[in-house]
Amino acid sequence: MTMRIAVALCILGVALGGCMSTAEKQKAASEKAKTYCYANGFNEGTDPFNRCVAGAGLVFTDELERDQRAKRQDFADRLGRASEAMQSLDRRASINCTSTKGLGQTVETSCN
Secondary structure, eight states, rough: HHHHHHHHHHHHHHHHHTOHHHHHHHHHHHHHHHHHHHHOOOEEEEEHHHHHHHHHHHHHHHHHHHHHHHOOOOOOHHHHHHHHHHHHHHHHHHHOOOEEEEEEEEEEEEEE
16 A cells, blocks of 8 residues: 555656646746747847747747647556556455365365
């Protein structure tokens, strides 16, 4: 039982570590957009720079959201596989066998 709790806590930590709030996504997208606009020759404080940042920020926000969705799906897939593995361990643990001495030297064993 202790191992299950440890695994569950580990999985939860990984799941929460991959999440970004809306504000964090917007800030990351804005920084990426500014870098993109600087690299393409726009000067900060100008209208073209501001339009570039606004447009690129939307693109980068969409990128971040797609990346987050992909990470969540990957996590869900991994969690499903871990759950299946734990269930198979439970099934193996619940096998009960009994042996009875038959005639002579034979021993009969049955498992369920």
